[in-house]
Amino acid sequence: MLGQWGHMGFLVVVGLSLPAVALVISFLLGLVKIRPKDPNAIKQDTYECGIEAEGSAWVQFHSGYYVFALLFVVFDIETVFLYPWAVALRQEKLFAFVDALLFIAILGVGYVYAWRKRAFEWR
Amino acid sequence: MNVLANWWDLRSLANPVNGLLGWLRDKGWDEIAYIVSGSIGAAAIGLFLGVAMLALIWVERRVIARIQIRRGPNRVGPQGLLQPVADAIKLMQKESLTPRLGDKWVFWLAPLLLFIPTVLTLGVVPFGDGMTVADLNVGVLFIIAVGSVMPLVVFMAGWSSNNKYSLLGAMRTIAMVLSYELPAVISLLSVVVLTGSMQLGEIINFQKDHNTWNVFLLPLPFAIYLIASLAEIGRSPYDIAEAESEIVAGYHTEYSGMKFGLFYAVELANALIIGGLFAVFFFGGWWTYYLDVIIPSWVLFFVKMLLGYWLFVWARGTVPRLRIDQSLKFSWQFLVPMGLLNVVLVAFEVALWYQLDAPGIILAPFAVINWLLTAGLIVGYVRLLKLEHTQTPRRLTLTEDVGIVTHVPAPSAAGYSAAGGSPA
Numbered sequence: 288m289l290g291q292w293g294h295m296g297f298l299v300v301v302g303l304s305l306p307a308v309a310l311v312i313s314f315l316l317g318l319v320k321i322r323p324k325d326p327n328a329i330k331q332d333t334y335e336c337g338i339e340a341e342g343s344a345w346v347q348f349h350s351g352y353y354v355f356a357l358l359f360v361v362f363d364i365e366t367v368f369l370y371p372w373a374v375a376l377r378q379e380k381l382f383a384f385v386d387a388l389l390f391i392a393i394l395g396v397g398y399v400y401a402w403r404k405r406a407f408e409w410r
Numbered sequence: 411m412n413v414l415a416n417w418w419d420l421r422s423l424a425n426p427v428n429g430l431l432g433w434l435r436d437k438g439w440d441e442i443a444y445i446v447s448g449s450i451g452a453a454a455i456g457l458f459l460g461v462a463m464l465a466l467i468w469v470e471r472r473v474i475a476r477i478q479i480r481r482g483p484n485r486v487g488p489q490g491l492l493q494p495v496a497d498a499i500k501l502m503q504k505e506s507l508t509p510r511l512g513d514k515w516v517f518w519l520a521p522l523l524l525f526i527p528t529v530l531t532l533g534v535v536p537f538g539d540g541m542t543v544a545d546l547n548v549g550v551l552f553i554i555a556v557g558s559v560m561p562l563v564v565f566m567a568g569w570s571s572n573n574k575y576s577l578l579g580a581m582r583t584i585a586m587v588l589s590y591e592l593p594a595v596i597s598l599l600s601v602v603v604l605t606g607s608m609q610l611g612e613i614i615n616f617q618k619d620h621n622t623w624n625v626f627l628l629p630l631p632f633a634i635y636l637i638a639s640l641a642e643i644g645r646s647p648y649d650i651a652e653a654e655s656e657i658v659a660g661y662h663t664e665y666s667g668m669k670f671g672l673f674y675a676v677e678l679a680n681a682l683i684i685g686g687l688f689a690v691f692f693f694g695g696w697w698t699y700y701l702d703v704i705i706p707s708w709v710l711f712f713v714k715m716l717l718g719y720w721l722f723v724w725a726r727g728t729v730p731r732l733r734i735d736q737s738l739k740f741s742w743q744f745l746v747p748m749g750l751l752n753v754v755l756v757a758f759e760v761a762l763w764y765q766l767d768a769p770g771i772i773l774a775p776f777a778v779i780n781w782l783l784t785a786g787l788i789v790g791y792v793r794l795l796k797l798e799h800t801q802t803p804r805r806l807t808l809t810e811d812v813g814i815v816t817h818v819p820a821p822s823a824a825g826y827s828a829a830g831g832s833p834a
Contacts, residue, residue, distance in 0.1 A: 290444060291544035295533055297452035298543065302529035305456060306522050306672050313502045313668040322667075323505045331510040333573045334663055343511065344574045352585050355738065359588035362746070366595050369753070370551055373602040376757060377764050384761035391750060398747070407742035409735030 354406055365394050422707055424540035451543035455532050459525075459679055466678040467494040469716075470723050477727035498671065506667035509571055516570035520563055521669045524676050527559045528683060535686050536611055538696045538708030549610040550598050553687065554591075557642065560680075561587040564644075567673070568661035579660025582650050582734055589741040590641035590648075596749035597631035597638065600756045601691050604628060614695035620770045621699075625692040626777045630752045630784040632692045634745050636721075639687070641737065643680040645722055647729040648737055685718025686711070743795070748787060755783060 316322040333340040369387065376383050401407065419425045427450055434443040468483070468491060475482025483490035508514055534549040536542045546552050561584050568580020601624060602608055605616040617623055625632045641648035657663075662673040689695055693714050696707035732740075759776050762768075 291546055293444070294448045294451055294544040295530060297448040298455065298529050298533045299526055301452045301456040302526035303522065305459065305525045305529070309498075309502070309668050309672060310521070313506065316502055322503050325505065326507060328510070330507055333509050333511055333571075334658065335574065336658075340511075340573075344572050344577045345569075348577075348581060352581050355585050355588055358742070359592065362592050363588075363595060366592065366599065367551070367554075369599055370602060370608065373599055373757075374606060374608060376603060376760055377606045380765045381761045384757050387757060388754065391754060394750070402743070407739055409738050 351409055358401060358406060361397065362394070365390075422539035422541060424538065428540075448543075451533075455529060455543065458537075459529065459532070462682055463675045463679055464494040464498070466682060466719065467497065467675075469719070470678065473720065473723045474727045477724070501668050501671035504667040506669060507664075509573065509664045512572040512664065513570040516566050517664075520567035520570065521665070521672045523563050523566070524672055525679075527556045527563070528676055528679050530556045531683050531687075534610055535683070535690060536614060536695055537686075537711055538706065539702070541696075541708055542611060545609055545611045547607075547609045550602055550608040550613075554595055554598070558587075558591065560643075564661050567665070571661070571664035573664050575657040575659070575663045576661050578657050579663070583644060583661060585734065585738060586641055586644065586648060586650065589738050590638040590745075593634050593741055593745035593749050594638035594642060596746065596753060597628075597634040598691065600628050600631040600749070600753050603753060603756045603760055606760070610690050610695070614690060614697055617694045618697045620773055622773060622777070623692060623694045627773060627780055628692065628752070628756065629781055630748060630787070634749050634752075635688070635691070638741070638745060639684045640722065640725060641741070643677065643684060645677065645681055646726040647731050649726075649731060650734050650737065681722045682715060682719045685720075685722065686715040688718040689714035744791070748791065751787060752784075755780070 313322060317324050333344075335341070369390070372383060372387055372390075376387075379386075416425065416429075427447065431443045431447055434440075434446060471493070472482040472490070483493035486492040486496050508517055531553055533543045534546050534552055536545065564583045565580045568576040568578075568583070571577070601613065604624065604627060605613045607613060607616070613624075662670055665673060689711060695714075696702055696711040698705075698710050698714075702710055759779075763772055763776075766772075
């Protein structure tokens, strides 16, 4: 079992080396002057439809995104709790089914509340 | 996997590898066998991804071109097959700019980390009979967890660019992925409930043992996962994160040269992987109703994978892009409750099946019930919410058009001078 996770470590190396190889080849082409490297202030400026960029992009942001992040945390974690239950269902049978029904009903109450508060609509 | 398989039996490429590993273990070199098995798996996946991405660029451009009644790339090599290679060489030669105001470290780190979630997901996918790098017993959970890392990398790219378009694109990605993660997780929950295992190999074995594909039993999770996975990897019609008509190129606006190429390539690779996951979860993986006795199992899997990918290209070529409010609302108000209802339904069936200790043939009536209930649920839910025809505009008749025109008051010289003053 632990050995399998070790194999995942090999894969992380592959995942890192795939883009690294491409970037290194690109870098080497720059060394032999095939790839141009001639930066100037205008090239390195932030792109904003051709006009000069106004201020930084690191500013306060629309709170609508935050609401969806909160909703996600609540529902996703509760849903992930159902995975062990799904595997154990074959041993516990109808008893486990009624258990999960209660769990999903509680989830449903929160869902209806969020719906009534219009949290699912982009505003 | 058949223990007695000969190493030259290429219906599963695991056989020659196992032959080699067995020989190493006979010599008593267990550690070397472990390293060799890991290296072979990793090298195979790296090679597969590299070749697949080059091939997929060609497939994508040709299919999209055909949909749009063009020819697509057909000059470089036979049928334009070498076009992706030319593209890669071109991208490597291009000047790579870093924005002056951005965060340089994170800007460089994002394309480097880009491939890790993709490659790790491939690690649990069975490419053929026994051809898995690591068939984890929490495979489904692992796929979900690793898939959630992807928006993090996208956000790194968007934030470090210090560009408004990039940041908007990154923010939209987060909102989309968060909203569509939930339907995807719920629809995979249905699969786990039915098959009773989170291990991808076991999910395929269940389908093999019961002579069925999961799609026959779980039509609704299949549809939900199709839509949700499209949104999660940010492909059209859900590509608002890089909507070129609104926010230039989204989170990779500031990337140029090979770094841009990496963003482009990983999108294709992700689509291919989702195609593979489709095959595993809903279409029996490498198992195809006795065809895998004659045809190598990995060929069957690749065919299914490519069919899934082709479905995504088809969607990209034909379906218009959704607005963010439409797509978020659709996920939360339609896909999530549908998915949860389906989980309850499938759980009840499985609990009943094991409570009654019934034979596997009970799955046949379940399939019929599920298809009927799926149709009923969708129609009933749409009726309940009165979703139909809300967006259809009223058709204007010719006389109405003329009437509107005649009622517009013509601007008079007097009105113009009274309202305005001098234009200069």
